[in-house]
């Protein structure tokens with residue numbers, strides 16, 4: 001999953017390794033000429049390459065950082081003697097540029113890419129590399145934290161929220177046509193059943209001909225009840241009926257489908273607001289395709305504006321190689337990705353785990 005992005009992230013590691021290798025070869029000479037640098041003093045070690053950790057420690061009290069936050073000669077000498085790496089702005093310039101291009105090519109949203117770059121730059125420069133031993137580890141740790149910060153925005157434990165909420169819990173699904181809303185509802189109904197929660201489906205897609213038949217097929221296959229009205233009916237009324245049915249029959253969760261709509265169709269977006277008002281769902285989940293990249297990110301924003309979403313489901317992650325939507329949606333909307341659709345079967349849904357995603361993106365295998 002997301003192999004394209006994974007390759008590009010490992011390109012960044014290689015870039016930084018290449019640029020610091022050149023630097024490390026140069027650094028003994030720099031340290032070997034005490035006084036040749038403006039920051040050097042008589043107490044400077046005899047040469048970076050030969051300096052021992054003890055010698056370097058001896059100058060610790062005098063260790064200074066120049067005004068522009070560049071490491072001083074002492075710092076460089078000590079770092080070299082103790083086997084650590086000094087990474088300077090200029091070492092990162094080209095790798096960061098390449099990383100930015102790689103993220104944008106992978107459909108990562110611009111503000112998200114910038115946030116990742118800022119945080120990588122900040123954690124790689126200066127003193128924050130003490131615990132790491134190699135440049136590769138330094139890059140990995142910086143990328144890990146930068147990615148996790150943007151991907152994990154707003155995360156909450158979906159199962160716990162279902163467990164703790166008053167029943168029935170009403171969940172409404174929104175999104176554009178054909179992205180996998182109805183299939184995701186069926187998958188989630190199975191996911192809930194596996195955890196002991198009953199659910200009823202309510203078809204708020206009264207707009208599209210054939211919508212009732214489509215969701216009916218899923219309901220029949222799964223043995224779930226379905227609440228539906230005729231085509232042209234009021235979607236808010238259908239979902240409302242679903243809630244009443246769940247209350248009367250002691251059902252834990254109402255899963256309300258809605259018509260696929262473009263964020264530009266004003267009347268349909270107004271309809272979503274009405275559902276929000278009439279039904280007051282416990283959660284509204286936005287569904288879109290991982291493969292839609294930036295489009296999915298923009299749509300998430302628009303739908304969130306029309307009827308505030310609580311989280312997102314990204315479908316077709318099995319077919320995606322760019323990963324941009326998975327990286328960007330949470331940061332841009334402030335709402336978490338909760339599930340990934342990973343195929344067409346009812347079991348092909350998985351809880352979105354930011355830590356696991358970051359680890360797999362940085363996995364060198």
Ligand SMILES: Nc1nc2c(ncn2[C@@H]2O[C@H](COP(=O)(O)OP(=O)(O)OP(=O)(O)O)[C@@H](O)[C@H]2O)c(=O)[nH]1
Nearest residue numbers: 177178179180181182183260315316341342343344
């Ligand atoms: N590969 C893959 N296909 C999926 C996934 N989720 C849904 N699909 C397929 O995407 C197609 C559209 O899914 P639907 O559930 O009909 O989409 P929808 O958003 O309800 O569509 P409308 O009702 O037209 O708005 C179907 O062929 C699904 O089998 C997924 O995670 N992976």
